[in-house]
Amino acid sequence: MEFRYFRDPEGFALLVDSxxxxxxxxxxxxxxxxxxxxxINEIDCICEDCLKSGKLIDLEIEANQFYDDDxxxxxxxxxxxxxxxxxxxxxxxxxNGEFPVxxxxxxxxxxxxxxxxxxxxxxxxxxxxEIEWLxxxxxxKKLNSYKDAGDVSVYLFTLEGNKYWVWDAN
Ligand SMILES: [Zn+2]
Numbered sequence: 001m002e003f004r005y006f007r008d009p010e011g012f013a014l015l016v017d018s019x020x021x022x023x024x025x026x027x028x029x030x031x032x033x034x035x036x037x038x039x040i041n042e043i044d045c046i047c048e049d050c051l052k053s054g055k056l057i058d059l060e061i062e063a064n065q066f067y068d069d070d071x072x073x074x075x076x077x078x079x080x081x082x083x084x085x086x087x088x089x090x091x092x093x094x095x096n097g098e099f100p101v102x103x104x105x106x107x108x109x110x111x112x113x114x115x116x117x118x119x120x121x122x123x124x125x126x127x128x129x130e131i132e133w134l135x136x137x138x139x140x141k142k143l144n145s146y147k148d149a150g151d152v153s154v155y156l157f158t159l160e161g162n163k164y165w166v167w168d169a170n
Contacts, residue, residue: 001048005081005092007103009048011145013082022047024055032082037061038089054080064092073099084155085146086168093122093157093164100157100164105149107139110156111163122157122164134167
């Protein structure tokens with residue numbers, strides 16, 4: 001599975017537990033769980049091909065919510081990219097007008113140091129001093145799946161080699 005803005009869907013996208021027919025084309029597999037995707041219509045799951053080809057557009061289901069400016073990039077992010085594995089509606093960061101790639105839920109190993117961690121914070125409406133404590137809550141070891149995340153998750157993104165993160169709590 002390969003997506004422009006989502007590095008590791010097998011590990012970090014919400015998938016159904018066992019093989020099921022895609023709600024759009026009926027092909028059977030372990031597909032993206034769309035039960036939590038907001039929209040006009042509701043479907044259980046969608047396969048990689050249907051998601052990539054934009055089948056959610058006609059269904060008016062938004063995988064990721066973002067201000068829709070009709071650009072190819074925002075349409076790709078909103079309708080053709082797996083949803084971030086968040087508890088709340090965490091917005092995808094925008095960096096200098098571009099969407100960074102979601103890499104994984106972060107651990108301490110994803111950063112060189114606490115300073116490196118703090119300087120790549122890209123959430124809005126918070127000072128770095130308010131979220132310093134998050135460093136101590138980061139898992140020590142690299143995560144392979146969103147299922148390994150705790151009650152607090154740091155979502156790591158990259159753009160042109162730079163790191164960015166936002167966070168969310170259960
Ligand atoms: Zn399908």
